[in-house]
Amino acid sequence: MQAYVYKSRRKADTYVFLAARDDFACLPEPLRAQLGELGFVLEVALTPERKLARSDPAVVRANLAAHGFHVQFPPRPELEVARGRD
Template sequence: MKVVSDIYRSPKDEELYLYVDKQQGMEKVPEKLRALFGKPVHVTTMLLTAERKLARADVDRVMQALQEQGYYLQMPPVVDDEMRAIAVQNTKLPRG
C-alpha cells in the first residue's frame, strides 16, 4: 500500500502533528479535533510506504489510520519528571 499524505503541525504545540490523505484533505478530520488542533501549518507532503521510516510514528499504523479514518494524530512525546530534569540539566551545560 502507498499513501500520499499531507502533514500538518499544530500552532498550539510544535510537536503535535496531523497526517491526512492528500486526496481527501481535512474533510474526514472531526470538527472538534480541528478546533483543538488549531489552524494547521503545512509541514510537508510525503509518500508513505511500508518501507518508509518515520521519526516518531509507526508507518503501518499511520497508513492504516489514514485508510480507516482519513487522518492520523501524532501526539507529542511523553516527558516524565526524570526526563524533564535531564533536559533542564542539559540546558545548563556550557556552550562552546
C-alpha cells in the first residue's frame, strides 16, 4: 500500500498520511482547518515489514483503507520521558 505523507505547517510535528496523493477531500473540514496548509514530504510503501518512527504501520494501513487518511500527532512529552527510561 502506498501512502503520501504531508506535514502540517501550522501544527509542529503533525503529519497526515493519505491513501491518494493530494486527496485532501477525505479529511474532515474541522481537522483540515486545524492543520492548516499541508506540505508534501514523501511517498512511502507501507508493507507489513515497514517500520515507522512514531506510528504503528498496521494502524496507519487500517486507517488509510477505512478513511483514506491517518494523522500522526506529536508525542506527548510525558510519553517521551517514559520511553527514555526503558
